[in-house]
Amino acid sequence: MHLDHPETFPQRHTYDRRTRPDGTRRALRVGLGGPVGSGKTATVAALCRALRDRLSIAVVTNDIYTREDADFLLRNAVLPAERITAVETGACPHTAIRDDISANLEAVEELEDRTGPLDLILVESGGDNLTATFSSGLVDAQVFVIDVAAGDDIPRKGGPGVTKADLLVVNKTDLAPYVGSDLAAMARDAKAQRGGLPVAFTSLTAPDGVRPVADWVLERLAAWTAPVPA
Numbered sequence: 227m228h229l230d231h232p233e234t235f236p237q238r239h240t241y242d243r244r245t246r247p248d249g250t251r252r253a254l255r256v257g258l259g260g261p262v263g264s265g266k267t268a269t270v271a272a273l274c275r276a277l278r279d280r281l282s283i284a285v286v287t288n289d290i291y292t293r294e295d296a297d298f299l300l301r302n303a304v305l306p307a308e309r310i311t312a313v314e315t316g317a318c319p320h321t322a323i324r325d326d327i328s329a330n331l332e333a334v335e336e337l338e339d340r341t342g343p344l345d346l347i348l349v350e351s352g353g354d355n356l357t358a359t360f361s362s363g364l365v366d367a368q369v370f371v372i373d374v375a376a377g378d379d380i381p382r383k384g385g386p387g388v389t390k391a392d393l394l395v396v397n398k399t400d401l402a403p404y405v406g407s408d409l410a411a412m413a414r415d416a417k418a419q420r421g422g423l424p425v426a427f428t429s430l431t432a433p434d435g436v437r438p439v440a441d442w443v444l445e446r447l448a449a450w451t452a453p454v455p456a
Contacts, residue, residue, distance in 0.1 A: 244450060246338070253284070253344035254450040255334060256443060257323060257360035259387055260371035262353030265397040265430060267295045269371055270350050272436035273443065274304035281345040281447070284309040284337040286330060288319040288352045295350060309341050319352030327364040334364075346447060356385025367446050369439070373398040378407035381415040389419050393426060393442050400429040 246252045258266050267287070274283055283305060287295035289312065296312035299305065313329045315322040322330055334347055349365055351358060360368045370391035372380045375398055381388055388394060394416055402409050409427065416425045426438035 244454075250343065251451070253282075253334075253338060253342070253347045254367070254447050255347045255349060255365040256367050256369060256446070257349045257351065257365035258369045258371060259320075259323065259351040259358040259360065259391070260353075260395075261355060261373075261376060264371045264373040264376065265428075266350050266371050267298055268430050269369075269395065269397065269428070269436060269439060270295075270348050271299055271302055271304045272430050273348065273440055274299070276434070276436055276440040277346070277443065278305060282341075282343065283346045283348065284311075284341055284344050286311055286313060286333045286337065286347065286349045288313045288315055288322055288330070288350060290315055290317065290319060290352060295352070309337065311337060315352065320355075320358050323349065323351045323358075323360045323364060325361075327361045330364055346443065356380070356383060356387050358387045359390065366450065367392045369393045369395060371395045371397055374402045374407040374409070374412065375405045378402075378409075378412045379415075381412050381419055384419050388416070391423070392446075393424050393439070394420060395439055396425065396427045398429065399427050400431055 244251060258270060260266050270285060277283060285299060285305060289295055291314055293312040296310050299310050300307055311333050313322060313333050330349060337347060338344055368391045370387040374396065396412055399409060424442065426442065428438060429435045
């Protein structure tokens with residue numbers, strides 16, 4: 227074999243994890259985690275409303291023994307009922323998104339089989355602590371949602387959810403004056419903890435308040451659907 231004759235090498239085949247077993251493009255999977263009450267489900271609902279007219283979307287929610295988050299989305303009619311499914315983890319929801327992801331993977335694949343082709347699947351964890359992370363085998367990008375009412379020291383405390391998520395969302399900014407939270411300090415601390423990773427400040431009570439998150443999702447989806455370099 228001569229190194230100066232590249233035609234002697236077999237063609238390289240690049241594995242593309244964006245495809246399904248049948249060769250079709252699978253949906254971008256975005257996981258949303260964060261502490262109880264931070265506004266994860268409200269963020270999912272707002273994203274569905276903002277993007278459902280231009281994207282084909284489905285949602286998987288995680289709760290320990292109930293379907294409460296899925297029922298909230300169904301009551302608010304953010305998507306057709308067949309596009310929303312619930313996983314009852316039976317234990318800490320964190321384990322179902324990081325350690326044993328089988329139930330969530332099954333739910334995601336069933337949604338794509340039933341309602342596909344899909345552009346986007348949102349996987350919402352149940353209430354987590356600051357150590358929450360999603361398995362890369364389950365989602366392609368991670369969003370971590372905190373809120374100002376929990377204290378403006380949360381970004382400074384760090385933890386994998388705050389420091390490593392692809393997007394950190396600081397929610398309920400409209401409450402800052404009433405709970406004594408310093409948004410400038412939260413922005414400064416988040417930047418120090420996250421380096422160049424993005425941070426979005428949201429108030430879902432404002433018109434189009436989820437727009438910073440929706441724009442980020444659209445950017446991720448554009449990258450996801452771009453052709454793979456040869």
